[in-house]
């Protein structure tokens with residue numbers, strides 16, 4: 200058994216100081232719904248946990264200002280059931296309610312959700328207890344060790360944004376909706392505060408799949424902000440292997456602005472198919488200014504997967520993903536006020 204130190208921080212400064220005092224082997228912990236899992240699997244091996252749930256004001260949900268502002272410690276269920284979010288931004292509410300289970304959503308925070316790690320089974324189950332490489336090679340867990348998923352069981356893996364080093368899917372639903380909405384992430388750390396557009400927050404795997412997020416070890420997410428664009432015509436459409444409590448096989452977050460029967464603008468992001476929450480600009484361009492029909496929606500869906508790079512067992516995701524985009528577009532457009 201390994202001893203782990205625990206500190207409960209009561210302010211941002213105390214949290215950052217506690218982290219800096221320990222160094223790279225410290226971890227912040229919020230709801231703990233994913234970090235404890237990874238600790239039990241031996242993937243994460245912190246020596247010191249810094250509990251941030253006692254920091255006052257970090258769970259505030261503010262829908263009255265110029266932007267929607269969700270404190271990093273706001274619970275997934277609290278954000279999902281906020282009336283202004285449910286009524287005006289179904290894309291956000293649905294992305295949270297279609298994730299995990301009610302029990303998990305009652306514990307998990309919207310900030311922690313952004314930092315969850317891939318569900319690639321070789322990454323999660325391959326750590327072993329003693330060796331450094333583990334049971335399976337995995338460049339994300341042990342840089343330079345290889346990738347067991349490439350040429351292996353890749354049905355659940357990505358077909359967009361992949362590299363020769365990693366094909367792991369970005370698992371979250373909420374970050375996909377935030378990507379379609381053009382959200383930003385507020386971060387506080389030893390060097391002060393900064394704001395990162397969500398489009399820059401997730402890193403493509405490239406040669407360094409272990410570097411996943413634009414956040415330094417001692418930095419804390421403090422809030423997520425979302426522009427207040429008209430978003431009633433939106434949806435988060437998620438296809439999974441079973442109807443609830445499962446990660447996306449393919450999903451689409453869609454906001455459309457209609458002008459009569461025509462699409463003025465569309466914002467589309469994809470989940471379950473890519474290594475990062477994936478903005479599908481080619482699909483958006485296919486739609487602009489045209490009359491929305493099921494045929495055009497499917498054409499846009501196909502455009503989103505034009506550059507797909509499937510492996511052995513996941514080529515079906517191109518067709519499935521295109522149909523998910525098409526269905527999401529029709530659902531969103533029907534919600535016009």
Ligand SMILES: Cc1cc2nc3c(=O)[nH]c(=O)nc-3n(C[C@H](O)[C@H](O)[C@H](O)COP(=O)(O)OP(=O)(O)OC[C@H]3O[C@@H](n4cnc5c(N)ncnc54)[C@H](O)[C@@H]3O)c2cc1C
Nearest residue numbers: 229230231232233234298299307308311312314371372420
């Ligand atoms: C069985 C199961 C099914 C799930 N299904 C889904 C699903 O379908 N869709 C989906 O999107 N998610 C799913 N999840 C993931 C779940 O949504 C996340 O576990 C949860 O959102 C993480 O939030 P948390 O507060 O518990 O994070 P924690 O576990 O506390 O932390 C997660 C990571 O973020 C760091 N961290 C936490 N808060 C901060 C902060 N404010 N600043 C900096 N670092 C921080 C921690 O150090 C850790 O690395 C599932 C999880 C489980 C266990």
Ligand code: SF4
Nearest residue numbers: 319337338346365366
């Ligand atoms: S896909 Fe990525 S996370 Fe999975 S085994 Fe390969 S390197 Fe590791």
